[in-house]
Amino acid sequence: xxxxxxxxxxxxxxxxxxxxxxxxxxxxxxxxxxxxxxxxxxxxxxxxxxxxxxxxxxxxxxxxxxxxxxxxxxxxxxxxxxxxxxxxxxxxxxxxxxxxxxxxxxxxxxxxxxxxxxxxxxxxxxxxxxxxxxxxxxxxxxxxxxxxxxxxxxxxxxxxxxxxxxxxxxxxxxxxxxxxxxxxxxxxxxxxxxxxxxxxxxxxxxxxxxxxxxxxxxxxxxxxxxxxxxxxxxxxxxxxxxx
Numbered sequence: 001x002x003x004x005x006x007x008x009x010x011x012x013x014x015x016x017x018x019x020x021x022x023x024x025x026x027x028x029x030x031x032x033x034x035x036x037x038x039x040x041x042x043x044x045x046x047x048x049x050x051x052x053x054x055x056x057x058x059x060x061x062x063x064x065x066x067x068x069x070x071x072x073x074x075x076x077x078x079x080x081x082x083x084x085x086x087x088x089x090x091x092x093x094x095x096x097x098x099x100x101x102x103x104x105x106x107x108x109x110x111x112x113x114x115x116x117x118x119x120x121x122x123x124x125x126x127x128x129x130x131x132x133x134x135x136x137x138x139x140x141x142x143x144x145x146x147x148x149x150x151x152x153x154x155x156x157x158x159x160x161x162x163x164x165x166x167x168x169x170x171x172x173x174x175x176x177x178x179x180x181x182x183x184x185x186x187x188x189x190x191x192x193x194x195x196x197x198x199x200x201x202x203x204x205x206x207x208x209x210x211x212x213x214x215x216x217x218x219x220x221x222x223x224x225x226x227x228x229x230x231x232x233x234x235x236x237x238x239x240x241x242x243x
Contacts, residue, residue, distance in 0.1 A: 008076050011084040012042035015074065018186060019044065019160075023056065023068070025182040027164055027173045031056040033070075041087070045071035055094050058167070059174040066173060067094035070160065079232055083197070091160060093167075107148075108157060118157035119148035155198050161187035200232050 012035050020033035023046075034048030045053025046069055055067035069092040077083040089108045094100035104122045123145045130140045151157050161183040168175045199206045207217045220226060 007082060008040075008042055008074070008084070009037050011076075012037050012044060012074050015042075015072070015084060016044045019070065022161070022164075022182060022186050026175055026179040027058045027068075027167065028056055029059065040075060042074040043071065044074060045069075053090075055092065055100060059176075061171055061174050064095055065097050065100060066167070067100050068092070069094065079228070083193075091163065093163070106151065106158065106163070108154075110154060115148040116150040117154055118151050120151050121145055121148060155194050159187050159190045161190070203229055203233055 016033045016035040020031060023031040023033070031046060032048075033044065033046055036043045036048060036051055043051050046056045047054040048071075053069055053071035055069040058066050058068055060066045069090070071091075072089040073087040075085055075087050077085045086108060088110065090105060091107075092105040093103045095103050102123050104120060106118075106120050108118045110117045126144045130143050133140060133142060164173075165183055167173045168179060207219075210217050220229070
């Protein structure tokens with residue numbers, strides 16, 4: 001077993017188990033989340049069939065069904081091959097049946113060049129906006145649902161827990177008892193990992209702020225560690241950018 005697979009497999013399965021538990025403790029009754037793991041990549045998703053996810057039904061507060069579809073592509077980080085990293089993800093919200101209609105979707109596509117990596121697209125029409133598009137020589141089909149609205153970038157994008165909380169507080173789904181504690185628990189861990197990733201790649205900013213607060217920060221003397229830190233903080237060009 002390769003080093004990548006030996007570390008990827010348990011983390012990817014834990015990721016899937018955590019997601020399934022979160023859904024069934026808050027807004028779902030019988031959601032299943034699967035994981036397919038290869039040597040270098042794992043796919044985790046709701047109702048996973050082969051490599052394709054399908055929506056799971058949530059506990060609607062009305063008569064109309066409401067569904068959630070989550071799919072994540074995972075790998076170990078390129079720098080240290082120890083941290084589980086999201087290569088890309090899609091989270092879709094659907095309403096209705098036979099088949100349900102897509103309402104909106106959150107996407108994270110770190111290799112895209114034309115628009116922001118983390119964005120939301122809303123499946124809606126806006127006649128005045130479509131008039132503006134026509135004035136600009138753009139097709140009406142490229143309406144509001146084609147606009148990629150930014151949602152925080154690579155490190156500050158919303159968590160799934162934020163969307164679930166929105167559905168609950170807006171009265172669209174019927175949550176289970178203890179939902180808030182369940183959301184806060186997994187969201188706290190997600191934020192902690194994001195903060196750690198920000199620190200690893202912004203050591204100068206982290207050091208300056210800690211020193212401002214009175215901490216003493218001693219940089220490592222080991223040349224290998226210093227070289228590793230330099231690689232971590234070096235800007236990584238996006239796909240299609242100049243190198």
